[in-house]
Amino acid sequence: MLYIPRAWQKTLADLGLDSCQGWLDHQLELVDEPNHGHGGYSEVGYIGLDRESNSAGLYVKRQRNYSMRTWRHPLKGVPSFRQEFDNIRRLDSYGIKTIEVVCYAETKTRRGREAVLVTEALADYVSMDRLNEGEYGEADYSALVEQIATAVLALHATGYRHPCLYPKHIFIGCGEVRFIDLETVRPHHGFSRLWRKDLEVLLRRSSQRFRQHRRLFVETYLGAGATAEEVDKLLALLDRRAAKKAKR
Structure with a gap:
């Protein structure tokens, strides 16, 4: 699964960050201690972009085997970041202001199910x-x-x-x-x-x-x-x- 809004597609492609693996391999400055829970691992990092096409601070959330059970997926659950991504888009459809998604990606690797959620920092808030x-x-x-x-x-x-x-x-x-x-x-x-x-x-x-x-x-x-x-x-x-x- 991969979602990148049109406004960010070229920038992320130029940086090699237009795939889940690209984000998983990217070196991050963590903003907090990693979280071990829900049977998996989760971390949050920050990167600053200063490019002609897009300049922004980005928060990058990465997780592995970190799932939440939902009524649609009561047994295996879904990555908690997918739940957040879905909620952002759902609330946006109602006109509720949240955060701007830059990328959502999800993949299965030998280490398990991995997910990445990248959002713009709320710089003026x-x-x-x-x-x-x-x-x-x-x-x-x-x-x-x-x-x-x-x-x-x-x-x-x-x-x-x-x-x-x-x-x-x-x-x-x-x-x-x-x-x-x-x-x-x-x-x-x-x-x-x-x-x-x-x-x-x-x-x-x-x-x-x-x-x-x-x-x-x-x-x-x-x-x-x-x-x-x-x-x-x-x-x-x-x-x-x-x-x-x-x-x-």
Whole structure:
């Protein structure tokens, strides 16, 4: 399996990176410790390209025998990066901003099933957990909270949820919100208890200032038609869940 968007085909071909093996053989500067789990191996590296056709920082994820079970593949599973790749394309079809795929490749070698997912770095964005909140006045910060709530609502409106909706996986920049780390994205089947988990995770992991604006976040998420009673009910539920998690 090989996917390369048209805009990147010539650049990757010139570099010998238009195949799965090309990426597997490429020397990478790892950005974190490799992960051993799911019966396999996974790593993330970074390369910078400065070429006439394409200039960008790229994150390169490589894995071997690192699988996730899905309802379509309940026994052998699929590479977790294929799951992420599929989720990126699925959310893109709904207009949800995520990350730009440069290449997805998958192959079988003597070492097992190997997969590579290459994406563009979000160079002009910053994650919520690294946001310099001191640069925001009250009005601007309230607008940011509303923007994030609207983006999360749009994600849930697709029928999908992000079980790892941590601040480090939400990026702000260029007047928009983008989501990353999408391999765990899955349907919520309309069950409110599932999408509420996303909200609880986000609020519990967010900064003190963001939590102080949690009422505004919930009001925006529920929409203008929500009553004060409905807002209070959801806030109380989220606070109870957060308190229960804190005791563990």
